[in-house]
Amino acid sequence: xxxxxxxxxxxxxxxxxxxxxxxxxxxxxxxxxxxxxxxxxxxxxxxxxxxxxxxxxxxxxxxxxxxxxxxxxxxxx
Numbered sequence: 304x305x306x307x308x309x310x311x312x313x314x315x316x317x318x319x320x321x322x323x324x325x326x327x328x329x330x331x332x333x334x335x336x337x338x339x340x341x342x343x344x345x346x347x348x349x350x351x352x353x354x355x356x357x358x359x360x361x362x363x364x365x366x367x368x369x370x371x372x373x374x375x376x377x378x379x380x
Contacts (some may be wrong), residue, residue, distance in 0.1 A: 314355050315345070321353040325362070
């Protein structure tokens with residue numbers, strides 16, 4: 304059985320709120336959804352929602368200490 308408390312834990316943000324939270328443009332979020340590689344999101348009807356925990360996880364996954372880490376084989380997102 305699926306534990307819905309763990310799935311729904313966290314506030315749901317729309318794409319404008321998520322873009323402000325990440326300090327990126329709404330267009331960047333839209334491009335990431337189209338190409339892949341961005342933060343996880345939920346499609347609810349015609350609405351897109353992001354969990355704050357998924358945005359935080361996306362930031363942590365993309366931490367680097369130098370630009371050479373990306374060119375040394377770590378995939379760019």
